[in-house]
């Protein structure tokens with residue numbers, strides 16, 4: 001009996017050494033944080049924290065592109081401000097708590113309203129991430145971005161960055177000068193996700209209002225709510241609470257290091273036009289788009305439908321035509337197609353379908369290859 005008790009005590013002792021010991025070590029770990037701008041290093045402080053995200057502390061690179069998160073306007077107001085006014089350094093110094101999470105290196109890519117983001121900006125950001133992700137000291141990336149086109153940049157990066165390290169996009173709906181600006185919390189939570197081992201290999205993510213979204217599903221759903229960044233019927237894949245990352249789902253489609261797209265030699269992307277169908281929409285617009293683009297995405301009604309007049313024009317088009325829907329939720333399959341020479345966009349929005357088509361054109365994809373790409377990505 002005594003022998004049995006002794007064995008039991010030893011077992012409990014071993015268990016406590018294995019479990020609590022490692023947490024304790026991490027909680028007591030004293031860390032050094034530095035915030036640097038593209039050229040100058042500004043601060044270096046010592047801190048300690050028992051926060052989950054500090055356990056694997058490394059460097060998070062913040063690539064700033066502008067948007068409302070860097071917006072400045074009349075004090076207290078939420079509209080009528082100038083996006084892309086604050087520098088990456090300004091954004092970081094508004095969140096001193098970041099020093100408890102990761103060392104930060106800041107890169108100012110540009111400082112624009114996200115409606116002025118171009119394919120060249122995408123390529124610059126993607127190449128920067130591909131180059132910096134080779135560094136051992138870099139744990140992850142945060143891209144600060146306007147919310148208008150955040151979903152497009154996220155999906156583009158999801159298709160072309162060649163790393164399993166976390167890449168997280170964030171921004172804000174209220175400018176920095178408004179009452180209760182949402183930028184600082186979004187930035188903080190994004191750095192927590194970018195520094196978390198849980199986000200490794202999950203593809204490009206967007207963190208907004210405490211939620212984590214996959215790049216393929218993320219979509220802007222409101223012109224004013226602080227919860228504007230959402231994922232429609234696909235929902236969030238995780239949440240962030242006080243810096244702790246909770247991940248519940250993983251993206252099922254191909255992304256990042258599994259992707260076949262190579263942008264290393266590209267300086268721009270083929271031009272694709274999105275043509276929106278509505279009652280009486282002039283089919284001449286299709287002819288104009290076909291003459292001036294290498295591919296077309298149709299934002300059709302319902303399950304990618306349009307009028308007989310449009311069917312007649314599309315049947316004669318000689319460039320790739322992808323059929324998407326102007327409706328946010330739902331899927332388009334081959335059976336839904338009204339024209340044989342078109343490809344279904346699956347459940348990609350017109351703006352995301354156009355990104356995949358632009359990349360598909362860089363590898364000269366034929367119809368069969370396009371069908372494969374739209375099924376896999």
Ligand code: ASP
Nearest residue numbers: 067068113114146147148
């Ligand atoms: N127009 C802004 C932008 O996309 C909106 C925002 O950031 O919320 O840059």
